Amino acid sequence: MKLSFKHTAKSFGGLQVIEDFSRDFEEGELVALVGPSGCGKSTLLHIAAGLEKPSAGSVLADGKAVAGPHPERMLMFQENALYPWLTLAQNVAMALELQKVDKLQARKQAVEWLAKVKLKGFEDYYPHQVSGGMRQRAALARAFISHPKVLLLDEPFGALDALTRMTLQDALRELIREARPTVLLVTHDVDEALFLADRILVFSARPATVLQEFNLAHLEKTHDLSDFAEVRREILGLLGIHAEHEDNIAIIEGAGI
């Protein structure tokens, strides 16, 4: 599904958060949004999800104005994504039950999706009985089970340690390869953006405008990002972080910007 922002702006009271944002996001494309904390990245996702209305301009999904939430545009965020009182399988199945799929069929598909994200054997565990990484695997299964056409990911792996984050990035990449949704990914982790994204948009401080766009489509990527050192440096430079500090700030939130 193609997602188009047309001169989108957003203010909350007197606070202008987004100023005249226009971009197209093509079917199957993954675009990472990076920028200083509080610049308006999550707000852009909420507008695309139909949870917030733009103050001016519009967002179109395959040419039709987004007027509210719809299951084909799925938002997934960092924490508290699963219902603690439901097992992993019940959490995943719920996405289908909400779409009126019968319970047995929903359970069967949930078990299959949990296996895809390497959670076979944990179907009947409750979220508090598994690790943070496993919870986010289950959240990915729940996001993908209803075949969303647009996936809006708000720092989905932000709470995980670096190693777990990488395995989740691999899992996400695999799921995307099969399902081909259009993905907008908000992340503070520049390496995550480099690894996953076809394009990276770097935003200014609020009100958010695009400082620069990097096109990385069709490049072969592994977690060894040494070939991307130059782009990485440029992005960090745009964010006001200088090379001598780089090792400490792969996750830019940690740098307090």
Ligand SMILES: Nc1ncnc2c1ncn2[C@@H]1O[C@H](COP(=O)(O)OP(=O)(O)OP(=O)(O)O)[C@@H](O)[C@H]1O
């Ligand atoms: N519903 C709301 N009502 C009032 N102000 C809001 C609302 N949502 C967001 N804001 C404000 O809009 C600004 C941008 O918030 P947003 O969450 O979009 O930033 P962000 O770039 O995603 O930040 P972070 O990277 O820290 O998550 C902030 O100043 C925030 O306080």
